[in-house]
Amino acid sequence: MTDLRTVVSEIAQEMAGRSERGTVAHYIPELACVDPARFGIAVMLADGTQIAAGDCDEPFSIQSVSKVFTLTLALGKVGDGLWRSVGREPSGNAFNSIVQLEQEQGRPRNPFINAGALVVTDTILSGHQPREALGEILRFLHFITGDDGIGIDEAVAASEKQTGYRNAALANYMKSFGVLDNPVAHVLGVYFHHCAIAMSCRQLASATRYLAFLGRNPDTGHSVISVERARRINALMLTCGHYDGSGEFAFRVGLPGKSGVGGGIIAVVPGIASVAVWSPGLDPVGNSRLGTEALEMLARRMHWSVFG
Structure with missing residues (x-):
């Protein structure tokens, strides 16, 4: 062996x-x-x-590895209802592409491209303030690892916010189709921070x-x-x-x-x-x-x- x-x-x-x-x-x-x-x-x-x-x-x-854990949480929160807002098919395009969103009326192909992950983040955020949503994500990671030392690199989060124009465009575009329920700034803030774990x-x-x-x-x-x-x-x-x-x-x-x-x-x-x-x-x-x-x-x- x-x-x-x-x-x-x-x-x-x-x-x-x-x-x-x-x-x-x-x-x-x-x-x-x-x-x-x-x-x-x-x-x-x-x-x-x-x-x-x-x-x-x-x-x-x-x-984007964080998207596996946020998907787990979102499915636990709303179940298969999540799939009304995001698909389950490979995209065939770059992870931050906006082209497919226009063709498919703002519904992302899957939860692992950036647009899909923003929808997942929006789902976790619903009913919470951004800080509470981030706390929920971190508590889940602490629970499954038994390690309370896992946290967010604030410098990376700030860096992403400063340069995240494509993600802002994706979020605003989906908001125009009614795909996102929460304020775009809140969704982006939680997204940038969970990617910076x-x-x-x-x-x-x-x-x-x-x-x-x-x-x-x-x-x-x-x-x-x-x-x-x-x-x-x-x-x-x-x-x-x-x-x-x-x-x-x-x-x-x-x-x-x-x-x-x-x-x-x-x-x-x-x-x-x-x-x-x-x-x-x-x-x-x-x-x-x-x-x-x-x-x-x-x-x-x-x-x-x-x-x-």
């Missing part, structure tokens, strides 16, 4: 020697300052064992575990979400979790996953493990270049794939 510890260590060593590392997200000033030489990986198994290497304890801005690979692998084990925390046996909902979130991660690179990721890695422009990627090996990798350099569609390569290597060497 292939030894997971050896595989994780070898992947970290191999990634450390790579010269082609992609390009950091320069359009968000705080992310442009991150060292592209960083690489971390963490794998968490059913019994709580964590196998990690590299910069696995270094907090980083999780960015800082977590390490170890924390992210822990946070993702409920999706690897049928919606349950395997430590306690307590249900986080229903089995059906966990399966559906995993399906959306597989088909839509990497923007217009989702098909390529499914082809190369074969696992449900979600990326963020901070360089983080989470992945789910159903019934076996949850995984988080981080490398700040991105490929042309906004996914971590070395993170994707590392997950491809891990899946291949451990024979992990939802396709058998």
Whole structure:
């Protein structure tokens, strides 16, 4: 049997020697300052064992990885009614594209592109002040990880607000169609802040575990979400979790996953493990270049794939 510890260590060593590392997200000033030489990986198994290497304890801005957790919360709040406002299909366009919104009367293709995530954020915000909505998101992360130290990088949030013109355009456009219920400024504020949550690979692998084990925390046996909902979130991660690179990721890695422009990627090996990798350099569609390569290597060497 292939030894997971050896595989994780070898992947970290191999990634450390790579010269082609992609390009950091320069359009968000705080992310442009991150060292592209960083690489971390963490794998968490059913019994709580964590196998990690590299910069696995270094907090980083999780960015769009947060959309998995906000989707979980929104579905818990309004159930399948959420799908009246956001679709479940791959977009085939850039994550911040406005073109499809015009063609489809302001209804985003899926909850993981920026427009869809703004709708999800609007759902969580309804009935709350922005600070309360952010508190709910953080409490959920604290609950699923058992780690109350997870918080928001305020410098990144401010940086996103200063440069978030595209997201403001998306939100205002959807508001014109009546898709958003809350004030645009409030939706954007909560969105920028939950994208600016800082977590390490170890924390992210822990946070993702409920999706690897049928919606349950395997430590306690307590249900986080229903089995059906966990399966559906995993399906959306597989088909839509990497923007217009989702098909390529499914082809190369074969696992449900979600990326963020901070360089983080989470992945789910159903019934076996949850995984988080981080490398700040991105490929042309906004996914971590070395993170994707590392997950491809891990899946291949451990024979992990939802396709058998």
